[in-house]
Amino acid sequence: MYGADRRAIARELAAAHGGVVHRLALAEHGIDRFAVRNEVAAGRWFKVGRHTVAIHSPELNETARWWRAVWESGSGARLDGVSALEASGMTGYHASVIDVTVPKSSHTHAVERVRLHLPRVPAPVVGAGIRKVAPDIATIHAAQWAATDRQAALVICMPLQQRLTTPSRLQLAWHGVQRSARRKLLDGVIGDVADGAHSLGELDFTRMARRVGLPPPSHQSLRDGPDSRVYLDVSWDDVGLVVEIDGGHHALALNPIDDALRQNDRVTAGERVLRVPVIGLRLLPQKFMQQVRHTYDVLRAEASRPRMR
Template sequence: MAGNEAQRSPAPLRPMGAHRRTLAAQLAADHGGVVHRNELARYGVGRNAIRDEIGAGRWFRAGRHTVAIDAPVLGTEALRWWAVWESGAGARLDGVSALLSDGMTGFTAAAIDVTLPARNRHHALAGVRLHRVDCPPPMRGAGIPRVAVELATIHGAQWAVSDRQAALVICLPIQQRLLLPARLQLAWRGVGRSARRQFINAVIADVADGAHSLGELDFTRMARIYGLPTPSHQVVRSGPRGRVYLDISWDEVGLVVEIDGGHHALALNPVDDALRQNDRVVVGERVLRIPVIGFRIVPEKFMQQVRRTYDVLGRA
């Protein structure tokens, strides 16, 4: 008996008073101000000690597992940890929530998306959208449990409330260098079913391959619908910096349309685009620019602009 007792791990020391509160604050600092009860227990802060601190108004009960240190109102990071801890075993951030946790900006989520195994017990939480799946996607790296960026991007686009929002979810991680287009394409090939398959497939091609993904037949078809004559494509012009290629042109009225793929916003491409456009304006041509993603979302608005511009130039 004595031998068995000697082999047991010693119980953790129980920090008291100010030392206990300092320890809890240090643990919570890694989670936006909250700490899991199991983590406190690992350092000797048990149920009774937590109850005493909550009773004294120094700590606050935020859930079955979550204790808030110093403040009862949870901030953004703390809410994400709370959502993962309280949703159920195996929970992880997914979709836009995972992307925001990875540093994506320019998007405000209406709820926290959490994925967890369907076989595990789950708990509905206000402000949390649960996705229960048989085979949850693997989690990435250190920090808060979350899905890899490429899969989170695809899921976020699938769960978006509109095609416009889906396109934004796909574009932002690429533009902010959180994700390489090639990795997104590879992950997308592994997706079996999607309610937005055709649209997402087109947008991923757009951000990965720029204007080349928008075939000449696509634009020509739209031009025909709006009563425009068939334009010329990939027209060669000579300028101060040598030869340039224009995406679309109606030479008879001096109208040029440039289709800007996702790569146009990167590095010095905006400078080159501006110089090329200004050169065409100097020699008397009118240039309209159409972001390729915009053409996917609201093609009618851009084509109305093209139609009006063509008519104005034709009357000049």
């Protein structure tokens, strides 16, 4: 085979993998290890692993790094966690390492910027293309492997917001987890994104209010709107303060429009409205509740001032 022919074949094979190709794929097309060695020696191709050859440049893009991670880590390797979510199309979040699961029985190899996980039975591979686990399972794993609780909550929300999985699938995947260092947090966050503000019980919020010195609020107070009657999540009617607790579903579809109309109706009726994301109450309860307490104090002070005639 002429050099120009094998280079054309290699380019075609590498096109589906971000510019890299597996040595076995080259061999299946008549390009043996001696031909690879000659191309590498000539500076046209680059060895970037035991099995992986870069056809254009040793500087790999994200897609090429995913393929190299799977090819080089060990038999049965698959993308997992945030890496599997990114490979499934998630945007707006990028991990500094590539998460790969490999069966515990496999012989593994360390790969630069790859974090290996060795479960006895890895989650099954789904979809076409690069080997990866399903988005619902990858989401649960990403949350457990996250560096902080804030990151854990973020990677729970983003796949749902981007329609990579559904609340019911996420809950089902979570129910299959037997042990987790973040059990309490993820129980709450997954409930929040699946059930909205209803997952934060009325007694929970009342306890939070009591801790910052607030009197017990009213829950699900009824108001007359321009077009219909609406229920408010939390309110202190004596000072005209309303707190709307936004579940994870509030960022989806037309919900922000409905929320804005609902909030504006209350403001034009003379009430003060604070919006609080329910996951924010999970992660930073003290900060949000201090804002509520400060607003309550301001409104109470305004209500106690004598009115000018």
